Amino acid sequence: MMSSTMNLMWFRQDLRTFDNTAFAACCEHAQQNHAGVIGVVYLTPKQWQSHRKSLWQIDLILRQIRALEQSLSQLNIGIIIRVVDDFALQATDVLELCQQLSISHVFANLEYPVNEVARDQYIARQAQSLGIVTQWFDDSQVIAPQRIVTDKGMPYKVFTPFYKRWLAMIETADLTLSPTPAAMAINTTQVAKDSRNTNTNTNDYITIDAFYRAYLTPTPALDKQLNHVGKLAQLLYPAGEAAAQSRLDDFLKKHIADYNTARDVPALNNHLGATSRLSPYLAIGMLSPRLCYLKARQKLNSQQGLGSEKDIMRWISELAWRDFYYDVMVNRPDIVKGKAFLTPLDESVAWRYDLADFESWYQGKTGVPLVDAAMRCLNATGFMHNRLRMVVAMYLSKNLLIDWRWGEAYFMQHLVDGDFASNNGGWQWSASVGTDAQPYFRVMNPFSQAATHDPDASYIQYWVPELATVPANIINDEQKLQTYLTQHPHIAYPKLDTPTKVSRTMAIEAFKKPVK
Numbered sequence: 001m002m003s004s005t006m007n008l009m010w011f012r013q014d015l016r017t018f019d020n021t022a023f024a025a026c027c028e029h030a031q032q033n034h035a036g037v038i039g040v041v042y043l044t045p046k047q048w049q050s051h052r053k054s055l056w057q058i059d060l061i062l063r064q065i066r067a068l069e070q071s072l073s074q075l076n077i078g079i080i081i082r083v084v085d086d087f088a089l090q091a092t093d094v095l096e097l098c099q100q101l102s103i104s105h106v107f108a109n110l111e112y113p114v115n116e117v118a119r120d121q122y123i124a125r126q127a128q129s130l131g132i133v134t135q136w137f138d139d140s141q142v143i144a145p146q147r148i149v150t151d152k153g154m155p156y157k158v159f160t161p162f163y164k165r166w167l168a169m170i171e172t173a174d175l176t177l178s179p180t181p182a183a184m185a186i187n188t189t190q191v192a193k194d195s196r197n198t199n200t201n202t203n204d205y206i207t208i209d210a211f212y213r214a215y216l217t218p219t220p221a222l223d224k225q226l227n228h229v230g231k232l233a234q235l236l237y238p239a240g241e242a243a244a245q246s247r248l249d250d251f252l253k254k255h256i257a258d259y260n261t262a263r264d265v266p267a268l269n270n271h272l273g274a275t276s277r278l279s280p281y282l283a284i285g286m287l288s289p290r291l292c293y294l295k296a297r298q299k300l301n302s303q304q305g306l307g308s309e310k311d312i313m314r315w316i317s318e319l320a321w322r323d324f325y326y327d328v329m330v331n332r333p334d335i336v337k338g339k340a341f342l343t344p345l346d347e348s349v350a351w352r353y354d355l356a357d358f359e360s361w362y363q364g365k366t367g368v369p370l371v372d373a374a375m376r377c378l379n380a381t382g383f384m385h386n387r388l389r390m391v392v393a394m395y396l397s398k399n400l401l402i403d404w405r406w407g408e409a410y411f412m413q414h415l416v417d418g419d420f421a422s423n424n425g426g427w428q429w430s431a432s433v434g435t436d437a438q439p440y441f442r443v444m445n446p447f448s449q450a451a452t453h454d455p456d457a458s459y460i461q462y463w464v465p466e467l468a469t470v471p472a473n474i475i476n477d478e479q480k481l482q483t484y485l486t487q488h489p490h491i492a493y494p495k496l497d498t499p500t501k502v503s504r505t506m507a508i509e510a511f512k513k514p515v516k
């Protein structure tokens with residue numbers, strides 16, 4: 001059955017029903033106007049491949065769509081799953097869909113990267129000419145981009161003052177959550193099923209294997225990733241809003257009180273680390289960032305005087321980093337096109353494009369144990385700890401002086417939480433070419449990082465089993481490790497060609513000496 005008026009909720013990076021700003025508005029509008037609500041979600045394989053979306057993330061999206069479909073059906077809302085190659089076809093398709101289903105209103109949450117903005121602006125114009133109302137909402141951040149500005153109305157370039165304002169704004173803003181809407185009077189589940197264009201398999205459900213075979217261009221590297229995804233993804237990143245919310249609750253209960261120190265120890269919690277691991281859920285919008293903030297805030301209020309205020313505030317500040325990098329991306333859209341925030345500095349560095357060095361980095365075979373462990377962890381699980389992301393990014397962009405854009409792209413292709421703004425921000429920070437970045441002469445020493453953050457080398461030995469018999473004090477000491485490897489030639493682990501001290505000095509020189 002189809003009502004004469006129907007609202008379309010276009011789900012994108014907001015695959016949830018709870019505290020979804022556009023979805024709440026869509027349902028409220030429908031209830032007031034006796035309209036039905038139908039959802040749509042697009043799978044855009046060519047666009048995803050050109051944006052280097054990892055199979056880890058595509059898999060999570062596919063599983064979450066399934067979970068979302070079930071939650072929506074409880075609300076009498078059907079969801080149409082459409083597969084179109086790219087954003088251009090998506091724009092045409094969504095407008096055609098509106099006409100086919102007599103949609104009067106389209107609701108969506110904003111996406112901020114340039115291609116997405118261009119697509120939405122086009123759709124808004126075309127829809128208007130067809131008499132369809134489009135409504136767009138800020139949703140994916142705690143505080144939307146471009147709301148936090150200096151006294152002169154300029155964007156912040158440095159995190160700390162941005163954060164102070166961010167906190168002040170939250171204090172004064174009435175940050176509320178939109179509950180999951182009540183069930184709709186008109187049931188659209190059958191209409192939605194009839195409007196799918198997927199032809200893949202049973203139960204109208206596309207698995208990552210089927211999606212990969214049907215729509216993506218296979219490569220040996222992707223085959224390998226698919227294999228890892230098949231083994232671990234459901235275990236490490238369960239789908240469903242309830243799973244995301246319970247991970248949040250679990251983190252607040254068990255780990256946030258020690259966050260400030262435990263966050264830097266990757267071996268904790270069975271080598272999963274003691275951070276929240278909510279980034280995969282935030283990246284695809286399975287979880288509301290405002291819910292994260294408000295629950296942490298609630299915890300803070302209940303813990304006053306118990307000594308964990310600093311830890312909780314530290315975690316809250318990480319949510320603000322996420323907002324900060326979105327703010328940077330929206331204010332400097334050229335970074336989406338490969339530009340660095342500090343363009344002249346970036347262009348003055350003679351970046352290397354050495355495939356063999358790059359390969360040893362991404363395969364985890366550099367001869368630097370912490371770097372190798374972290375890269376192997378990324379390849380096998382789709383995730384890496386924040387500190388290790390900084391260590392490997394600095395090693396690639398400083399010690400190896402390889403263009404940070406190569407590393408940025410590799411991360412996107414492999415991270416389950418791949419998010420353009422945070423990833424680009426992290427890479428530019430590490431390569432000293434970003435906003436509020438590390439000065440170029442600060443190069444983390446991966447051996448002292450290991451000695452501090454993995455003192456018993458248990459994280460390293462977990463991911464680099466070749467070193468399982470080598471004592472920790474040797475693994476975490478560059479000189480001793482080289483001597484040990486020479487004395488134990490049966491250990492199949494590479495020796496370093498260039499000591500990190502030397503490559504560090506060369507990197508600093510390269511930053512000082514502009515390309516002629």
Ligand SMILES: Cc1cc2nc3c(=O)[nH]c(=O)nc-3n(C[C@H](O)[C@H](O)[C@H](O)COP(=O)(O)OP(=O)(O)OC[C@H]3O[C@@H](n4cnc5c(N)ncnc54)[C@H](O)[C@@H]3O)c2cc1C
Nearest residue numbers: 275276277278279318322386389417418419422423426427
């Ligand atoms: C080179 C590099 C690349 C990165 N790429 C990504 C990426 O593609 N996607 C991504 O979500 N994060 C990225 N980060 C940021 C950070 O490493 C991850 O967000 C974090 O490791 C996720 O783990 P968690 O959820 O347990 O974080 P927690 O420590 O529990 O933090 C909570 C949340 O705060 C946000 N957050 C934490 N640290 C940062 C940060 N430095 N910048 C922005 N947001 C942050 C995340 O959303 C995270 O889920 C990158 C960092 C670096 C240095």
